[in-house]
Amino acid sequence: MPTNTVNPVLAPIRRWVLYSRTNLTITIVAAFAVLFVAGSLFSHSPTATNTASAAEFPTTPTASASADADAAVDGDLTHDLTEVTESAIAGKSAAAVAESPPATAMTYAHIYVDRSLSNNEWKTKLGKHTADAPSVTVLNARPLVPVAITGPTRSESVAGIGGGSAVQVVVPTQAGDMRITLKATDSGSGSVWQVQSPLPTLDRSEVDKLGVPSLTSAPTSKSAPTPEMVTTTPAPQSTTSTDATATSTSMQEPAASTTSPSTSLERAPIPVPGPIPIPDLDTPLPGAL
Incomplete structure (x- = not known):
């Protein structure tokens, strides 16, 4: 016969909780308080450890990206004097040509002789x-006629104005x-090659020797035809109708007079000999028997 065993631990707690609602509320609040205290004791904050790691190893992603960007800007600037032609710089951006002194000089010369702007x-x-910035003096020295660039650049290293090294490009x-004298300067986006002042210009007297390009002669307008130029093609005469010949003759004569400016009066139509033909009518003429 089974015996009813009572848990000596849970039975008193169950009777105490179920005794009243107040005891139930107190039990729930106490359980939450115990869990909160336990979590505070056994949890740890990673702030101190992470701060120490960041101080010991400062290569964070942000710092790495900034360092790579600086290295890219400084690394793109070249001191190699590789000569370029005018076609070699076509389509390149201002930042791309600023990496090389010959390319920067050729771009400056290309813009300087450009008349489309x-x-x-x-x-x-x-x-x-x-x-x-280009001054009014440079603007006044702008060529007024097209000037072509005839060859590649010629570069050499020279002493820069105010100290330092520079490059002179011809x-x-x-x-x-x-x-053109260029020097590596530090701009807002990094080091670039820039044309130094005074800005170079071309000799205006040599530019004027090129002269204004000759305009292509316009096609001559068609003048009125002279009497000698007018050729009249006789209209085919009809053998069956005499009045048709007379009509075609009278229509051609005014046309000939309009094409000949020297003729002031119209010629009279040439009379056609012979009787005037009577047209065939379905009804008789008035008064005819």
Whole structure:
């Protein structure tokens, strides 16, 4: 026969909880308090450890990205004097050509002789490759006639203005050589090659020798035909109708007079000999029997 065993631990707790609602509420609050205290004691904060690791190893992703960007900017600047032609810089951006002194000089010369730009566009594009903005003197020296660049650059290292090293690039043109001095300067986005002041220009007297390009002669307008130029093709005469011949003759004569400016009066139509033909009518003429 089974015996009813009572748990000596849970039985008193069950009787105490079920005794009243107040005891139940107190038990629930006490259980949450115990869990909160236990969590505070056995948990640990990773802030101190992470801070120490960051101080000991400062190569965080942000720092690495910044270092890579700086290295890329400084690493793209080259001191190699690789000569370029005008076609070699076509389509390149201002940042790309600023990495090389010959490319920067050729771009400056290409913009300088460009006649398709307005004055504001010309100064803006030219100023992207110069240490100082183009002045009014440079604008007044802008060529008024097309000037072609005749060859590749010629570069050499020289002493820079105000100390330091610089590069002098010669760009040959139809109006003479354009000597451009460049120096590596630190801009907002990194080190770039820039044209130093005074900004180079071409000799205006040599540019004027090229002259204004000759305009192609316009096609001569067609003048009125002279009497000698007018050729009249006789209209085929009809053998069956005499009045048709007379009509065609009278229509051709005014046309000949309009094509000949020297004739002031119209010629009278030539009379056709012979009787006037009577047309065939379905009804008789009035008064005819």
